[in-house]
Amino acid sequence: MSKHQKRLSVPNSWPVERKTAKYTVKARSGPHGEDGVPLVIVLRDVLGYVDSTKEAKYAANEGNVLVNGEPVRDVRRPIGMFDILAFEEREEHYRVFPDEGGRLALTPIDAEDADGKLGKIVDKRQVPGGETQLQLHDGRNLRVEDGSEYSGNDSIVISFDDGEILAHFVYEEGALVTAVRGQHAGEIGRVETIEVIPSSAPNTVTVETDDGTFETVEEYIVVIDENFVGDEDAADGGEEE
Template identity: 30%
Template sequence: LVENTREARYIVAKGGVQVDGRTVRERRFPLGIMDVVTFPELKKFYRILPFPRRGLVPYPIPPEEAFLKPRKVLRKVTQKGGDIMLGFHDGFNMLIKVSDPTRPNEEICKVKDVLLFDLSSGKVIQRVAFAENVYALIIGGKNLGKHGKLISFTGGSGTSPGIATIESKDGKRYQTTLEYVFPIGVEKPLISLPEGSS
């Protein structure tokens, strides 16, 4: 995109870079998994995704995906009054208003579920439950970047982490711990993923 560090600094300083729809002017702004990086003037869009043996890498995405961001629920806390605070993998928090705290029959979501956000409106478009047969991405460990159907998982106990098995399109199976599983769709991924990693 740029030919040297000086040019990169200039683009950042003049507000030519956006992360999740917000202009960023810090050269060392930290990026994390699923962050959307946009260069408005260049009409270039990237999502930070895990690649096998490479770690987190900016992956080109079509313009229509630039407003989509999946967020994994890491914390779910009931507030005073019965409302629920959700904490996500990227540090984002969202307060869910419960209509009747005395009769909590609304199952909003669970820890490990993923909510797909519309970054332009801040609204949730879709929920992907952490469950068997959903499409999932491995975001850590030796099988980093692999993705496919979550065919089984065990809950784990005590100091033993739960183990999940993911089957790729070509039938290969990969195991990883539950914390590295990122549900990304029901029958197929909700966002573009590198084909070679499935």
């Protein structure tokens, strides 16, 4: 199988220039589906830490690149939404977050905010033994003893150290959210209304932002908290509580 991907056909979320060359690196299979961006693209095209795949491999083999708390040596490993990248020697930490327009971008974060990763609950089901299994947007699964407080479209932050839930953000009117797909990808605001469609059609969500409102399908919305944005932006996204 080819290790190359035509630049003109890469997903819109990939942060690469499409007309500078014919090919770029192809991501291996893994989390995030086709939207996953190869680590080498993040190191070379986004951060500018390396100039070539060879340099990226050298940096990764030194164990200096951590993704979600684990050293990564495969430079084709897919990187995607809400992943946490850490460069211990540089004392730098980043969260993968969509910019306005939907391209994946890196948001600098403090070390204390880099101890867990946010995931959107996309499915919830009972499993043998009475526990509840929560399936997240990136393919991760987590079992909890009592799943009554968790619902589909809620978000949770899972610790890298012990797999415990560090935070839980409820999907409801007034929740702070970001759109991760569609024409409003990267926009942040608060849920104004949730319209449940009594059919197979997707539910729709109206989000209030600093610049007005927009409507999108429920699948494209992820609940976040104020740590993902500046305090001022978070406060301006809706009414004060």
